[in-house]
Amino acid sequence: MADPVKLTIDGIAVEAAPGTLLIEVAREMGKEIPAFCYYEGLTQVAACRMCLVEIDGMPKLMTACTQPVGEGMVVRTETPKLAEARKGTLEFLLTNHPLDCPVCDKGGECELQDMVFRYGAAESRYVEIKHHHEEQQWSPVVYFDPARCILCYRCVRVCSEGMGVNALGIVQRGAYAEIAPNHTDHLNCDECGACIDICPVGALTSDSYRYQTRPWEMNHVGTVCTHCSNGCKTTLGVRNDQILRGNNRDRSGINGEFLCVKGRYAFDFNESDERLTTPMIRKGGKLEPASWSDAIRFVAGKFKQVADAGRRIGVVGSARTTNEENYYLQKFARQVLGTQSIDHQRSGDVVTLLDALAGRQNALATVEDLYQSKAVLVIGTDLAQQHPLLHWQIRANWRHHGAHTYSVTAGPVREDQHTVGAVRAAEGQEIAALEQLRAQLAAEAELAIVFGDSVKGDAVRQLVAFGDSLGIPVKYVCLVDYVNSRGALDMGLTPELEPGYRAAADRGMTLPQMLADEHLAALWVVNADPLRDGALAAKDAFVVVQDLFLTATAQRADVVLPSASLYEKQGTVTNVCGEVQRLKKAAQTMGAKADLEIIGLIAKEMGAAAKMGPWMADKVFTEVQQVVAGYNVPLPVLATGGAAQTAPPSAKIGVETDPALIRSARDTLFTSGTLGSYSRKLDSLLESPGSLYQGEDALALTAQ
Amino acid sequence: MLFNEPSPLETKVLSRRFGLPNSQSVETFVANEGFAAFRKAVAMTPEAIIDEVKKSNLRGRGGAGFPTGMKWSFVPRNNPKPKYIVVNADESEPGTCKDRLLIQNDPLQLVEGMMIAALVVGAKCGYIYIRGEYRYLIDIMDRAIADAYAKGWLGKNIQGTGFDFDVFTHTGAGAYECGEESALLESLEGKRGVPRIRPPFPAVAGLYRCPTVLNNVETFASVPSILLMGGEAWANLGTPRNGGTRLFCISGHVNKPGVYELPMGFNLMRMIEEVAGGMKGGRKLKAVIPGGSSCPILKAEECDIAMDFDALKAVNSMAGSGGVVVMDETTDMVKVALRIMRFYQHESCGWCIPCREGTLWLKKILTRVEGGMGQRNDAALLHELANNMLGRTFCPLGDAAAMPTISIVEKFRDEFEEYIRRSPMANVAAEESELAVGA
Amino acid sequence: MTLPPELEQKFSEIIGKYPPQHKRSALVPLLLYSQDALGKITPELVTEVARRVGVFPVQVEEVLTYYSMLHFPKPMGKYHVQICTNVSCQLTGGPELWERACKKLGLGHKEVSADGLISLEEVECIGACSWAPAIQINYDFHHFVTPEKLDELLDNLRQLQ
C-alpha cells in the first residue's frame, strides 16, 4: 500500500489513499458533496457540474467527482461561491424540467427535489416555453419520460458497464439530447430494471410501480428474494399487505444494489388470483374447501394410521422453504413418521464437492469472493441468464480490479465480452477441455471456480483434482437452482444424509423411487411439484400437498393446504455460496399459513408436539445451530441484514449420491420454476430473450 | 487557387508555395524545399527537434495558443503502446478559414509537419481529421497522399531512412465540438463527439488511449519552416513568446476581406486599414472579434493592439484561431449576439448541464429581445446567466458561448436596453412575468 | 443488406484505414459516404453498418443523430442547398440570401421540395468567412454570393435535374 495522502477539506486535516476521489473522501467525513452523475462503481462522466469544489491554487472550480486527492491540497466544499454555482446549475436544469413532482413516482425520494431544497432554485426566472416530450414505453416494464431526465447517464452506464447489455444510448445533440433504447419500441435486454432503480429522478419508471403509491405510504421490508439461489437481499415496498416494489437502494447485503428482473418485478405471484387461501379435502373425487382444523385433523389421522401400520410414507421437501421448515420437516419425517424416505429435487452436486474438499478451510467461495478473486473460471453455465448476481459480481470484479475471467461453456456467454480464455465444450466434456486452460490458470495467483450441473459425480472430483494440480489457492461454487436449494441439502432433505451431511443409518427412497413405488401409502409434498413431469405409481396413495398454487401435484392431492410464500415468513435461507441470510415477513395472504406452522399443527394433532418442539422460527434455528454442523454462524450478522457463510463438514461425508438425481431446471432470467409461471410480469417479458448478446455475431461486438 | 488577392504586406512563409502551378504535387513540393525539413529532422535527435520547436515560440494555432514544443515533450516516448499523430482540420470556429487554404494549396507541407512530429515521438501512423463539409479537401489530400506513397515519401522505409509512416484522412460530419481535441478523438474512434475528462491529456492517452500528438493544421504546417529557418530565426518573425507568422482570416466590413499571412503581433488597426483595404464604404469601425467567435469582442477604441496571444489576453480577449471579424457602425450588436448564441446552442454537445441548458436559455432570451419582446431586466439576466456558465462547464465550449455574450452585453449594453425600451414587455421583469405561469 | 459495388469498395477502403480492433472508427465516414451514395440512411443501413463495425444498432444511432450532416430519418434532397448565416456571412448578406432562397424555393429550414430534388438548410459557419457570404450546394462552395448569383445557381439546379 502506498503512503496515504494528507490534505485539508473545509479546514479539517484528513488522509486518504492516493487516487481516492475528493467526493469519496468528503463522504467518508460525512460531507455530502452534491452530485447527480457521479455514481460509485461506474465510470466518471462529470456531466452535472454539481460537485464543484474550490481548491487552493487552482483558478477554476474543480469537479470533486473526478479530482483525486493531492498531497497538501486545500479543498473547500461549501462556500458562498459554490452555493451560487450550484444554484445556478440547478436553475439551468429546471428550465426544461416539468416540475410535476406531485404526480411523479419519484416524489419524496428524488435527488433533484432534495437538491433544490438544499440550494434553493425553485422560483425560476425562466419565462420561455419548455419543449414538450411524449412519454415513451420502452418495454413491458420500462417507461421513459424524457422531460424529467436530467441526463446524468447513470442508466446508460449501469446497462453497458454494470450489466454488459448496452441496451441504452444517447441520441440527438445539445438541448435535444435524449436517452434512447436499442429499438425504439422494445428493449432487447435483461429487463433488470437497474436503469429505473439508478435514475435519480422520475424519468425512468417501472410498469409495476407507476402511479401506485408514494414512498412514504409503504413499509420497506428487507428480506431475501425467493427466486434463484443467488439470494439477493431485496427491500420490498409494501402497502396493505400488497408488495408494490422490489429494490435494494440502500445497497446493503451481498448484492449491493443489484437485482435481476425476477427480484425486481416477479414478486407479483404473491398476489396472484390463483393463490390458495383455504384448505381443501377431496370428497367424492373433488377437492372441497375445508376449515384448517378439519384439514389438519384429517391429515394427522391419516398419517398416524399409515405410520402405525408400518406402511411406506414418502416426504418431498422444497428448495424454497426456509432452513427452519426444512429441518423441522425432516425431523418430523424421521422421528414422528419414522420414514427415511425424504427427498427434494436436487440441482447441483454439492455433496460430492463437500466430500472432495473435506476438512479444507476457505475452499468455498462467497459472493464477495467472486468480486475479489484475481481470476474466475466459469464452467458449464450461462451465468448472466441463470445466476445473474454471480455474473454481476464477476463483471464488476473485471471492471474494478481487472480480474481475469475464463469460461468453459457449450455456447457463447456474456463473460466472453471480457474473457481472457474461453473454451467451447459440449456438456459433460468440460473437464477434459479444462486442460486447454491449464497453463494460463496455473499462472494466476488465485482462482474461483463456478460450475453448473453438468459437472457432477466423478467430474466434481476430477475438477477438484485439477484445481489442486494448479498449485494456487482455489475456491469453488457449486451452482444450485433456488433460494434454499443449498439449505435443503444442509438440512438433510435427502434419504442418504441427515442434517449436516451425516450419513443416514438406513436409507429410504429417493424422490424418483417414491414416485415409482406402487406400494407407497402416503406422499407428503411441501412446496414442490414432482408430478409436473412425473407420475405417481401408487394409485391409492394418500397425497398431502402444501403449496401456494394448485399445482399438478396439488391437483392429485387428497388434502391441499395453502401455504405462505417466502415473503410472508420469518426464518433463514442459505444461498448458493452457503451464506445464511435472515428473512423478514413483508406481507400476509389471508388463509395461508407458513409451512413451519402447518407442520407444527400436524405434529401437535398427532401428539408429537413435545418431541418436535415449538414451531417458531427462532427456536428452530437455535436447534439448527446446535445440531447442524457449520450453522453456528454469528447471529448479529444475520440480525443486521448480513450474510454469514456456513462451515463445510470437517470430514469426508463418505456417502455416494447418484448423479442421475441431480438435474437443474435451467431457469433463465424469465422463468422461475412453478413460481415463475404465476408471475404475470415474467410472463409478459418472456419474449425478450436478451438475444442481442447471444449468437456468435454479437460476441465480437463488445470484445473491443 | 487563391480566393483573394495577396497583400504586399504579407510575410509568406507557410503560404510561400500557394499559387504555384500544381502546388499539390510531390513534384512541385520537392522542387520548392518540400521534405527538406524532414531530411534535416531525420538526422536530428528527437530532443534536438523539440528544442528547435521550443525555440521557435510556436504556439498552437487551433485557438488555445499552447506552446507546441512543450506539448510534444509531454508524449511519453518509452511507452510501449503505439503512438499517433492526429491533425485537427475540423476548422469550425466562426470567422476561421485558413486550414482550408493550407490543405488546398500545400497539402504536403502538412504531411511533412506530421512526419517530423512522428520522428519525435516514434509514431508510425497519422490521421487528418477534416470537417465533413470540406469534402473537396479530403479528395485533394487523398490524392497528395497517394502521390507521396507512389514516390516513396510515405509508407515503409521512407526514402531509405528506415522510417515508416502512414497517413490517412478521416471525415467529420458536421459538429463544431469535434474541433475540441478530446471530442475529436472520440469522434475519430467512431463515437459521439463528446469531450473526455482530462487529465489524462491526449499526449498521454489520446487516440485509442495511446500517446498522441494532436495539433491544428497550421501548427503542423509551421514545423517544416521552423526546422529550415532554425527555431530562433522563426521566432524572430513574431513578437516575444509569440513566434512566427500566422494566417489571419479577415472578414466582415472591410474592402478586401481575405486570408493573409502576417507576423504574430501585427497591429490590428494596420491589418484592417492597410492589409484589408480599410472599412467598406468608408464607414466607421465599431467592433472586432479578434480570433473567432469565441473571443470576447473588442470595441473600436481597443483595436490599436498587437495581434498575439499575450497582448489580447491582456485586454481580456484572445487571439484564438486567427479569425478577425470586423464590424462597422451599422452593425446591430443584439443580432450579432443572437447569431453567435444560436451557433453555440446548435453546437453544444449536450453533455453537461450548464452548457446544454445555458446556451438554450440564452438563445431564447436573445431571440425574444431581438424579436421585440424584451423584458426589463433581460440584459442583466443575459449577463448573469452567461456568468453562471463561465468556468463551470465540462469543456471550453461553454466558455466560448459565454464570453462573447458577456463582452457584448457589457460593451454594448445600451443597444440591448434600446431594444427592450421599445418592447411592450418593457416594464415586466422575468420573475414577475405572466408568461412564467404555466409556461 | 447488399450495397452497390462502388460503395462496397469505399467501405473496404475506409475500414482499412483503422487498426482491425478499432473498426468502429469507420462509423462516421461509412454513414456519410453511404448517405452520399444512396441518398438516404435507412434503418437497414444502420443495422448493416452496426454489424460491419461491430457495435449495437443503438450505438450507430447515437452517432447518427449527433452529427448535423447526417440526416436521419428524413433525407435531404438530391441538391442540398446550404446557406451560411453565421457571423461573417451575417455581416455581408447571408441572412438576406437565406430569405431569398426560402422564398424562391418555397422551402424552409431542412425542407425538401416535393420532387425530392432540392432541399434547403440554414447552416453554421462553413469555413468561407473571408469570402462571405458563402453557400454550399452539396459539397461545392460558392463564395461572394450575390442575390443574382444565388438566383442563377438555384435556377441551374432545376435545369440539372
Ligand SMILES: Cc1cc2nc3c(=O)[nH]c(=O)nc-3n(C[C@H](O)[C@H](O)[C@H](O)COP(=O)(O)O)c2cc1C
Ligand atoms: C469547442 C472547441 C472547438 C475547437 N475547435 C477547433 C478547431 O476547429 N480546430 C482546431 O485546430 N482547434 C480547435 N479547438 C482547439 C483544440 O481543442 C486544440 O486545442 C487544438 O486542436 C490543439 O492544437 P494546437 O495546439 O496546434 O492549437 C477547439 C477547442 C474547443 C474548446
Ligand code: SF4
Ligand atoms: S433517465 Fe434518469 S438515469 Fe438516465 S440519464 Fe436521465 S436522469 Fe439520468
Ligand code: FES
Ligand atoms: S458528480 Fe461531478 S459532475 Fe456530476
